[in-house]
Amino acid sequence: MSPRRSLFPALLFVGFLTATLQADTRPAPPPLPESQAAVKRVEPPLHPQIDQLIEAATPNFRKIAAPLCSDAEFFRRAHLDLTGSVPTGEETRAFLADQTPTQEKRAALIELLLASPRYARRMQYVLDEMIMERRAGSNVPDAEWQNWLRSSIRENRRWDAVVAEILAADGAEDAKRPAAKFYLDRDFEVDVVTRDVGRIFLGVDLECAQCHDHPSIDGYLQRHYYGISAFLKRSYVFTDAKSKKKMLGEKAEGDVKFTSVFTSVEGMTNPRLLDLPQIPDPDGVERAYLVKPESKARGIPQYSRRLQLPLSMISDENVDFRRNIVNRLWAVMMGRGLVEPLDVRHADNPATHPEVLSLLADELLRHEYDVRWLIRELALTKTYQRGRAAGDSNDEAHSYAGAYLKALSPEQLAWSVMDVTGVSTQTLAAKKAELLKKDPKSGEAKTADPLWQEETLHDALKANVDQFVTTFAGQGGQKTGFDSSADQALFLLNGALIQKWLVPANGNLTDRLRKLEASAEFAEELYMSVLNRAPGDEEVAAVTSYLEAVSDRDAATQELTWALMTSAEFRFNH
Amino acid sequence: MRRDTGCHRIDHALSRRGFLAGTAAGAAAMGGVLTPAQADQLQSGQKRLLQVFLQGGFSQFETFDPKPGTKYGGPFRQIETSVPGMMICELLPHMATRMHKLSIIRSINLRTNDHGKGRLFMEKGRNVGEFPYVGSVAAKYLAPPNPTLPTYLHITTRGLSDNTNAFLEAQHAQMKLPGTKAPDNLARPDKLTVEAARRRADFRAQLNERFSGGKGQSAFTETFDSSFEMAERLMSQKGLLEAEPSGKDLERYGSHPFGRRCVLARNLLQNGATVVKVTHHGYDTHAENFNFHLEQLGEFDQTFCMLLDDIEATGMLDSTLIMVYSEFGRTPKINQRYGRDHWGASVSMALGGAGIKPGVTVGATNKEGTEVSDREVDAGHLFHTYFSALGIDPTADHNVPGKSIPIGDPAKSSIKELLV
Incomplete structure (x- = not known):
C-alpha cells in the first residue's frame, strides 16, 4: 500500500481533515520586512471569480464551453496534478461509487490530496524544475536542496519568504546552504544569474537587453538588465580553504556601467528591479568592510547590495514578482500560462486574460503568498474541471473553453x-517487513505513518x-x-x-x-x-x-x- | 501548391515539379494513390540535404573572406583555390583544391550578434515568428513516402530543444543522434517475438486513435505517435547506427569525434536519409581566436573534404545540397585576449551540390571587412536559395491544410547567380 492508498478512507473523516488543515503551520518569513498586515475577514472564495472572468472574456463562451469532465477524468487529473501520480483502480472505483454530490465530493478530494505527503513531493518536483531548470551542479548537493524545498512546501511557507531565502543565501552557513543552490550551481556567473532572476522570478527574459535595448520588445531595456546585474556584480565565488566549499563573498565597491553596442550611449545604474526606483547606497559605506576580501577571507561588506535583492523582490511594490508566480502555477494546473512563453511577459505579449492575472496576483498578496491556498482555488474552478477541448484551433484552447492536455512530467x-505495475506496492511492503523485523516494537506505528511511507518509497x-x-x-x-x-x-x-x-x-x-x-x-x-x-x-x-x-x-x-x-x-x- | 486555394492535388504538384517526393507523402495521407510510374519518377528524383553546422560562429576572416595585411586581417595568409581568382584562408588547404565544386557567399548581414537569434534566423530564414527549420521543410518535401530512417537527423552532442518543425508534421521534427553513440534500447527484448511486438503495437494504435479522434490538440498526440514511428525506423537500422567506422575511414576522416560523426553522416545519406545535419562544436572564440581556428579548422577541413569526396564518388553530389554555415561570424576587431567576438554584419558561408552553380563567389565586404560592400543578403535570401536549388519553389505555400503560409519569406528571393 502506497501512502496515498491509506489516505483514501480518510475522505470519510471530513472533521479530521478540517482539523489537519487548521493545524497547518505558517511560520513568519525570516527577518525581512513583513508584507502589510494580513487582511483577515470573511470574503467570497476566489474560484467563482476566476470562472466569471474566464467566461466573460470570450463572447460565445457558453456555447463553446465543454461541460465539466466526468468524475473518473477528474479523479485521475487531480491525482496527477496534486500528488504527481495516478490513483489505483480500487480507489477509482470507490470514488465513482461515492454518491456525494459532485462538487462536494471533488472539493473533499482536493483537500485530501493537498494534505498528502505526495503533494509536497509533487510540488518539490515542480519548483525544482522551475528554479533549477534541470541544471547539473553539485556545489549544493541535490538531496539537501530537494529536502529543503519539500519541507518548505510541507510547512506551506510563504512563497515570498522562500524566494527571499534563496536570494539572500550566500552558502556560508550550513543550515542555510540548501537555498544557495540557485546561485552556487549557476557558479554565480553574473550574466547567467541576472538573466535567470529576471526569467524565473519576474517572468521577463532580458537576455537581449544585455548588449542594447531590446530591438523588438519595447519594454525590455538595457537598464533593466543592468539594474538586476547591479545587485549581483559586487559578489563573487569564494572557496573556503578548509571545507573546500564554494560560497559567495562580496566587495564594497564597483559600479555598473553599460554601453549600447548600437548607439554607444553609456549608462550607469544602481541596483534596481525593472521600473522600481534605484536603490542608492547609504553614505559612507564605500570600501567599508566587516571582513575585507582577501585570498583566504570571504569579503563581507558593511552594506551588501546583494542583500537588497530579496528585499526589493518581495516588496509589495513589485507586482511582477506576484504575476510571475501566479502565471507559473496557473500553467502547472491549466496546462498553459496566461502569459506564454512563461518568461516573456511584456506590453506586446500580454496575458490572454489580464484580469485573471491581476486578480490572482492581488489575491495571492492578500493571502500572504499562500501557495497551497492558490492551488486549491485553481483546482476548485470550473475552468480546471472542464472536459477536454473539442476543437483543434489554438484560439479555442486559449479561451479555456475546454481542458488543455498536459504531458506527464x-x-x-x-x-x-x-504505481500501476505494482512496483510501488511491492517495494513498500518489503520495506515495511524489513523495519518490522528490525524494530518490532515501534515499527508498527512508524510504518503506518504516511510521511514515513512516502519518504521510504x-x-x-x-x-x-x-x-x-x-x-x-x-x-x-x-x-x-x-x-x-x-x-x-x-x-x-x-x-x-x-x-x-x-x-x-x-x-x-x-x-x-x-x-x-x-x-x-x-x-x-x-x-x-x-x-x-x-x-x-x-x-x-x-x-x-x-x-x-x-x-x-x-x-x-x-x-x-x-x-x-x-x-x-x-x-x-x- | 498555389497560395490560398486549398488545392493540393497530386497532379498539380507533379506537373509543377515532377520529383517532389514529399508531396506524394502528403497526397498519400490525403488518400491519393500513386501509380508505379509516378513512384519511380519520385524515386529517381530523390534529393537530400547535408548541413554542416560549425557551432559558435566561425570567423569569416580565417575561412572564406580573408583580409591578409589589413587592420583586422589577423596573422594568416590567403591561398589560391582551384577556382582562378578565388582566394580563401590558408587554414583550409583541402577545401582550396575543391572549391570548383563549391561556391561561397561573403555578404550575409544577419543584423544580430546573439547566438540564439542568429541560429534561428539561419535555420528558419525568418527572424521572427514560429517557422520550421530548413531541415524540417526539406524533410517534408524531399522524403520518400516510406522513409527507412527518420527524415531529419542531427548528429550532435548538445541538444537544444527547439520546435524545429513548427506547424509541419511532427515526423519531420529534428531527431538528435547523440554524437556517434547509437541510441539506447535499439534492440527488441529477447522474449518479445516479432509477431507479439506487432500485435501489441496495433492494439496501442487502436487506443490512440480512440483517444485523439476528433478531440483537441491533435498536434500532441501526433508528436507522440511519430516518436514511435521514428523509433521503429531506427530499430530497423540498428546495424547501420551501431557500426564502428573502418580503419580506412578513420584514417581518412580522422579518429576525432567530428571525423566519426561525418562517417556516420555519410553512411546515413547512403542509406536513405533525407536530411542530415552534423555539428562541429566550439567556434565561439572570444579568446585565442587564431589558435582555436587553427585547431578547429584543422579538424574540419580534411574531414569535410573526405565527406564531400565520398558523396561525389557515390554519385550523390548532384542530388545533395551541402551547406557549411554558422549562426554568425566574428568581429573584425581583435580583442585584448586575441579573440574575436560575435558579429552578424558580414558573415560568410559555403554551398554546393544539388542545384548550385559551382565556383561562384557571391558578394563582397569592404577592404577591412567591417561591412558588406556588395550584394548584401540575409538568411531569408539563403533560405529561398536552398529550396530553389532543391527544386522546391520557395514562393509556394506550405502544404498545410487550411493555411496560406509561404515556404520562404515573401519579402526575400533566391540568389539567382548561385543557381544552375
Whole structure:
C-alpha cells in the first residue's frame, strides 16, 4: 500500500481533515520586512471569480464551453496534478461509487490530496524544475536542496519568504546552504544569474537587453538588465580553504556601467528591479568592510547590495514578482500560462486574460503568498474541471473553453508506471517487513505513518525516477508544450525497466490480471488500473479477441498492459 | 501548391515539379494513390540535404573572406583555390583544391550578434515568428513516402530543444543522434517475438486513435505517435547506427569525434536519409581566436573534404545540397585576449551540390571587412536559395491544410547567380 492508498478512507473523516488543515503551520518569513498586515475577514472564495472572468472574456463562451469532465477524468487529473501520480483502480472505483454530490465530493478530494505527503513531493518536483531548470551542479548537493524545498512546501511557507531565502543565501552557513543552490550551481556567473532572476522570478527574459535595448520588445531595456546585474556584480565565488566549499563573498565597491553596442550611449545604474526606483547606497559605506576580501577571507561588506535583492523582490511594490508566480502555477494546473512563453511577459505579449492575472496576483498578496491556498482555488474552478477541448484551433484552447492536455512530467510518468505495475506496492511492503523485523516494537506505528511511507518509497525507487528524468526531461525549465523523441519511444518499447515491471509476480498488476479468467473482468481490471476508467463495450470486445487470439496468457497480459501504459491516454493528463 | 486555394492535388504538384517526393507523402495521407510510374519518377528524383553546422560562429576572416595585411586581417595568409581568382584562408588547404565544386557567399548581414537569434534566423530564414527549420521543410518535401530512417537527423552532442518543425508534421521534427553513440534500447527484448511486438503495437494504435479522434490538440498526440514511428525506423537500422567506422575511414576522416560523426553522416545519406545535419562544436572564440581556428579548422577541413569526396564518388553530389554555415561570424576587431567576438554584419558561408552553380563567389565586404560592400543578403535570401536549388519553389505555400503560409519569406528571393 502506497501512502496515498491509506489516505483514501480518510475522505470519510471530513472533521479530521478540517482539523489537519487548521493545524497547518505558517511560520513568519525570516527577518525581512513583513508584507502589510494580513487582511483577515470573511470574503467570497476566489474560484467563482476566476470562472466569471474566464467566461466573460470570450463572447460565445457558453456555447463553446465543454461541460465539466466526468468524475473518473477528474479523479485521475487531480491525482496527477496534486500528488504527481495516478490513483489505483480500487480507489477509482470507490470514488465513482461515492454518491456525494459532485462538487462536494471533488472539493473533499482536493483537500485530501493537498494534505498528502505526495503533494509536497509533487510540488518539490515542480519548483525544482522551475528554479533549477534541470541544471547539473553539485556545489549544493541535490538531496539537501530537494529536502529543503519539500519541507518548505510541507510547512506551506510563504512563497515570498522562500524566494527571499534563496536570494539572500550566500552558502556560508550550513543550515542555510540548501537555498544557495540557485546561485552556487549557476557558479554565480553574473550574466547567467541576472538573466535567470529576471526569467524565473519576474517572468521577463532580458537576455537581449544585455548588449542594447531590446530591438523588438519595447519594454525590455538595457537598464533593466543592468539594474538586476547591479545587485549581483559586487559578489563573487569564494572557496573556503578548509571545507573546500564554494560560497559567495562580496566587495564594497564597483559600479555598473553599460554601453549600447548600437548607439554607444553609456549608462550607469544602481541596483534596481525593472521600473522600481534605484536603490542608492547609504553614505559612507564605500570600501567599508566587516571582513575585507582577501585570498583566504570571504569579503563581507558593511552594506551588501546583494542583500537588497530579496528585499526589493518581495516588496509589495513589485507586482511582477506576484504575476510571475501566479502565471507559473496557473500553467502547472491549466496546462498553459496566461502569459506564454512563461518568461516573456511584456506590453506586446500580454496575458490572454489580464484580469485573471491581476486578480490572482492581488489575491495571492492578500493571502500572504499562500501557495497551497492558490492551488486549491485553481483546482476548485470550473475552468480546471472542464472536459477536454473539442476543437483543434489554438484560439479555442486559449479561451479555456475546454481542458488543455498536459504531458506527464518525467517524474509523473515514472511514478504512474511504478504505481500501476505494482512496483510501488511491492517495494513498500518489503520495506515495511524489513523495519518490522528490525524494530518490532515501534515499527508498527512508524510504518503506518504516511510521511514515513512516502519518504521510504521515494528513497527506494529514486534511481528509477532518475532514469525517467534522464530520458524524458528536455533541457531547460518549466514549459507547457510537448515534445517526444524516438529515444523516449525506444525506452518505452524496449527499455529493461518497463519489461521487468511487466513480468507477473507476487500480486502485481500482470499477476492479478492473468488470474482473471473471464475476459470482461480482465478488461475491467486492466482499464481501471491503468487508465482509471471502465472500458467501453468495444474495448471489452477488443481485449476479449486479443486474449482469444494469443494462446500464451502471460504474454497476452503483458502485451495488453504495455499497450495501455504506453498509449497517449496514459502519456497525457487530460 | 498555389497560395490560398486549398488545392493540393497530386497532379498539380507533379506537373509543377515532377520529383517532389514529399508531396506524394502528403497526397498519400490525403488518400491519393500513386501509380508505379509516378513512384519511380519520385524515386529517381530523390534529393537530400547535408548541413554542416560549425557551432559558435566561425570567423569569416580565417575561412572564406580573408583580409591578409589589413587592420583586422589577423596573422594568416590567403591561398589560391582551384577556382582562378578565388582566394580563401590558408587554414583550409583541402577545401582550396575543391572549391570548383563549391561556391561561397561573403555578404550575409544577419543584423544580430546573439547566438540564439542568429541560429534561428539561419535555420528558419525568418527572424521572427514560429517557422520550421530548413531541415524540417526539406524533410517534408524531399522524403520518400516510406522513409527507412527518420527524415531529419542531427548528429550532435548538445541538444537544444527547439520546435524545429513548427506547424509541419511532427515526423519531420529534428531527431538528435547523440554524437556517434547509437541510441539506447535499439534492440527488441529477447522474449518479445516479432509477431507479439506487432500485435501489441496495433492494439496501442487502436487506443490512440480512440483517444485523439476528433478531440483537441491533435498536434500532441501526433508528436507522440511519430516518436514511435521514428523509433521503429531506427530499430530497423540498428546495424547501420551501431557500426564502428573502418580503419580506412578513420584514417581518412580522422579518429576525432567530428571525423566519426561525418562517417556516420555519410553512411546515413547512403542509406536513405533525407536530411542530415552534423555539428562541429566550439567556434565561439572570444579568446585565442587564431589558435582555436587553427585547431578547429584543422579538424574540419580534411574531414569535410573526405565527406564531400565520398558523396561525389557515390554519385550523390548532384542530388545533395551541402551547406557549411554558422549562426554568425566574428568581429573584425581583435580583442585584448586575441579573440574575436560575435558579429552578424558580414558573415560568410559555403554551398554546393544539388542545384548550385559551382565556383561562384557571391558578394563582397569592404577592404577591412567591417561591412558588406556588395550584394548584401540575409538568411531569408539563403533560405529561398536552398529550396530553389532543391527544386522546391520557395514562393509556394506550405502544404498545410487550411493555411496560406509561404515556404520562404515573401519579402526575400533566391540568389539567382548561385543557381544552375
